[in-house]
Amino acid sequence: MSFTTRESLLNKIQDGDQASWEEFYLLYRPMAFRHGRRLGLSREECDELFQQVMVQFFKSIGTFHYQPELGRFRNYLIRALRHAASRLLEHRQPVEMLPETLSAVNEGGLLNEIDRKILADWRGALFNQALAELKKQVEQQTFEAFCFYGLQRREVGEVADYLQMKPGSVYTAKSRCVAMLRNIIGELQKSDPEFKL
Amino acid sequence: MRHCTEEELEKCLNRSRGRFCPTVFLRRLHLRNCPECRSRFRHLVEDDRFLADFVRELDEYRRRLGEFSDSAGEPERKPGRDWK
Structure with a gap:
């Protein structure tokens, strides 16, 4: 990392x-x-x-x-x-x-x-940092799809229309971003393993 | 028989969100007896809970900080009035 x-x-x-x-x-x-x-x-x-x-x-x-x-x-x-x-x-x-x-x-x-x-x-603060790091690591469209669908829980159809993506791609963006976010948080936690995130 | 698609699993998750009962909702999956699909669904549920906790804590943190709230750079354009 x-x-x-x-x-x-x-x-x-x-x-x-x-x-x-x-x-x-x-x-x-x-x-x-x-x-x-x-x-x-x-x-x-x-x-x-x-x-x-x-x-x-x-x-x-x-x-x-x-x-x-x-x-x-x-x-x-x-x-x-x-x-x-x-x-x-x-x-x-x-x-x-x-x-x-x-x-x-x-x-x-x-x-x-x-x-x-x-x-x-x-x-x-660490969660904030993790989200900012995720943004750096993925395409803008992927990050937006994740924010709208995964974090804000908007309807997939709305998000897909707005971002001009297929619904399947919105699901994939969310799934990929969650995995990356978990990974980033895991890395941040390595320097402070007693602190449960 | 085919496995559940990502979309089918997500739809199942969306229906169950907020009142999750794995047994009831797994019955709705047409491959309810498939261990692989069940496993994928459970991962999806775990991710969903992780995200819910993540958002809740982040929101609370930003509310506490008030004027010091520092967005992590979420999209500025928002679905809504200017939605397409």
């Missing part, structure tokens, strides 16, 4: 590849933003949160060697987000944050729930 897995993305970043940095940014910024919002951070603070995580990651990139067997990047990112958010929240206390809320954050009760939500976002 030649597409970007977590491991290859991190390796490219380490090599200073600008496009990979941008991909990293687009992939993880929404996750950081959602994390911050759940903790009650303002939009500006959410941007600050992600900046801090990026800066931290940038500082460590020279010595960072991604070794999936030693710890998932997912866990690394969640830890980094958690610490950065705690720092931001501490700076707001006592004016804007109730002590009991800060205490709950620090003790982990609230964080468990937040971690669960981050993991749901993580899954969603």
Whole structure:
């Protein structure tokens, strides 16, 4: 497989590849933003949160060697987000944050729930990535047939007419794309086998 | 006797979607006793469930992200008013 897995993305970043940095940014910024919002951070603070995580990651990139067997990047990112958010929240206390809320954050009760939500976002982001990768790998017509018939569940006759295909070709497109999508997700999961997709 | 075509299996799946009972719907297949067709049909059902879960999670994720929702590049043209 030649597409970007977590491991290859991190390796490219380490090599200073600008496009990979941008991909990293687009992939993880929404996750950081959602994390911050759940903790009650303002939009500006959410941007600050992600900046801090990026800066931290940038500082460590020279010595960072991604070794999936030693710890998932997912866990690394969640830890980094958690610490950065705690720092931001501490700076707001006592004016804007109730002590009991800060205490709950620090003790982990609230964080468990937040971690669960981050993991749901993580899954969603990977699914999004898998679909984008599928689009790159098949013809436009095949991808559209899959989206309309397989994902949106429109009537096969409608889809066939619209795309000027035979119904049989729509079925074939769906079948082929499902197999490829499963394969892509399987590849993405290789770098994080404990994470059920 | 011939095997079920892809189209016949898909039609059977579409009819059963949402209220799936393999026994009932496999009876509708004219080759209901053919292990190969049954196997193909079951694969189709698995794919269908996989896609349903996939779409549900992706939709939820995009709804959660709101303005940050990043389409994976699904087709912009949509069947509907401008449908052919």
